[in-house]
Amino acid sequence: MKILLIEDEPELRNSIKQYLEPEGNIVEVACDFVQAEQKIALYDYDCMLIDITIPKGSGLDLIKQIKRKHLKAGIIIISAKNSLDDKVYGLDLGADDYLPKPFYLPELNSRIKALVRRKNFDGDTEINFNEIKVLPDERRVLVNNDYVNLTIKEYDLLLYFMANKNRVVSKSALAEHLWGDNADGFNNYDFIYTHVKNLRKKLLSKGCEDYLHTIYGIGYNFKTCE
Template identity: 50%
Template structure:
């Protein structure tokens, strides 16, 4: 799961992103309205964690822009503005959930994951592609009911391919999804090829087919064999 946290309180932002990173997710931070819009137009996200009180703009206005331009993105409002009118306005404008400050990080994680499941997998706890099955709760992958020994990044890569099956995914898009802001510190995208190579090898080793197709000069697709 890839999240964008819009929060100007630096310590809270650091704690939230650290927690999600430990859970294996990619979490990026925007400290204000302007930086949030820059990131939203530059990258793709699964869930937006939105504070309503921003130093340079109104969080509800940002929510409106998100719903107009990225309606598939899940939104959880996290705000100290706990008035009923704020909560109702946020939900009426398309937010999926509202969590008042202060909150427990475990609860925020649970709510963000619930929104993600509803948005991406329609509430399913498992998703399938041919003989491959992913368990979304324990992050386990199976082929012909045999568990795959995957790293967390390999699991996330496989999940990303399955939910985007038959779509062309560039190396840059894959890198951005799995590593977020940390991608800027990397010299090349060679690590993407290595992860895909390892994933292919592990799937084939337990009797699975290779559905990860290289589109030379463009990227990769996951599709059924022709």
């Protein structure tokens, strides 16, 4: 999962990042309004954690921009401003959730997972597609009820493909989703081919239908219909 954390308090920012990354997430950070604007303009995210009171602008104005651009990312407001008016206004602008500071990091993590499930998989705690079953809370994948031993990147690839069924996904989009801003420094995306090939091989070995198709010169398609 790719997350943008917009928070100006260094200690809290580092705590959130250090907690979420071992869960298999890519966490990019922005310390102020200008940095956040730049990242939102350049990259796609599954979830954005937005503080209302940030330097050089307002988190509420960022939410307005996100909604004007019709971005798919889920939005959770994390803010010490806990007045009812701020909460209601943020939700009315299009935020999906509001978590007042101070909060427990496990609760934040649970809310992020629940939000992404709602956005991409109708809120299901168990994601089923034909013979494929994904248990996000356990980061486990089963095919025909047989466990598939996937690496972190392979698991993230599968979940991304399943959330984008029947869409052509470019190699650059896959690289950005799996490696965050670091993907900008890659000379090529040949390594994507290796990860997709290994994922496909492991799924097929368990009797899975061959849903992964290469679109030469562009990327891949998790094709589930003719």
